Amino acid sequence: MKKIFMFLAVLGIMTISAQFQTANAQDQPEAAATEEVVAPADDAAEVDAADPFAAGKSDQPLHQQLKKLFIEGGAGFMALVLLCLIFGLAIAIERIITLSLAQTNTKKLLAKVEDALKEGGVEKAKEVCRNTRGPVASIFYQGLMNMDQGVEMAEKSIVSYGSVQMGQLMNGMSWISLFIGIAPMLGFMGTVIGMIQAFDAIEVAGDISPTLVAGGMKVALITTVGGLVVAIILQIFYNYLVSKVDSITIDMEDASISLVDLLVKYQK
Numbered sequence: 001m002k003k004i005f006m007f008l009a010v011l012g013i014m015t016i017s018a019q020f021q022t023a024n025a026q027d028q029p030e031a032a033a034t035e036e037v038v039a040p041a042d043d044a045a046e047v048d049a050a051d052p053f054a055a056g057k058s059d060q061p062l063h064q065q066l067k068k069l070f071i072e073g074g075a076g077f078m079a080l081v082l083l084c085l086i087f088g089l090a091i092a093i094e095r096i097i098t099l100s101l102a103q104t105n106t107k108k109l110l111a112k113v114e115d116a117l118k119e120g121g122v123e124k125a126k127e128v129c130r131n132t133r134g135p136v137a138s139i140f141y142q143g144l145m146n147m148d149q150g151v152e153m154a155e156k157s158i159v160s161y162g163s164v165q166m167g168q169l170m171n172g173m174s175w176i177s178l179f180i181g182i183a184p185m186l187g188f189m190g191t192v193i194g195m196i197q198a199f200d201a202i203e204v205a206g207d208i209s210p211t212l213v214a215g216g217m218k219v220a221l222i223t224t225v226g227g228l229v230v231a232i233i234l235q236i237f238y239n240y241l242v243s244k245v246d247s248i249t250i251d252m253e254d255a256s257i258s259l260v261d262l263l264v265k266y267q268k
Helices: 002-037 041-050 062-072 075-102 106-130 135-145 151-169 173-205 210-267
Strands: none
Touching (some): 106 210
């Protein structure tokens, strides 16, 4: 799982570096295209009069529009926000794979353990648990390991090791929560810095020009939107993972109670 996480992280960093390399190359062609388009001013005025939002519309593909917004929002802050998304998604994907592998058919496992106890005793049941994947089988194995000391000791071992397994299921979740909190903060920081730059430009120009104000506001709001979008995406993954952990935990607790009852029955 760590290899998957590292692969996704490296892939994200390579994507960001590619964005930086293409940013400067796109600035000059865009400026030249802007100068060429300025000529038909009368037609543009007629379009604006018919549709005030026509200027914001674009026929470019979605990835080109996103790349343009990334560059306009400021490569520094937008790169940090994008890193939060990449690392957060990498951890989320790793957790989804791990939790999917951790799910076990507890009813089927209990039936196998019961049959093993009847046929070969505790050793046979331990072998069944060793050959089964997931935290439930690990908890069963720990309980069976202490069966020679009595059912009470086995129950204590099950409870203790169950807490360890729950902690392992929640491993990495705190990092996703961290990125959910950091991404909007970085966006808001970019907003504040963009506003400061807009006021600096107004101060240098000595006049409140709509172009200067609109440019600074646009850069500021793009960073805010980027941070909020990243936080929303990661929050969806986080809630999904929490629900998955809760489901596995409930199965673990229910299966542990059933195992203790099974051990009491076997001892008698």
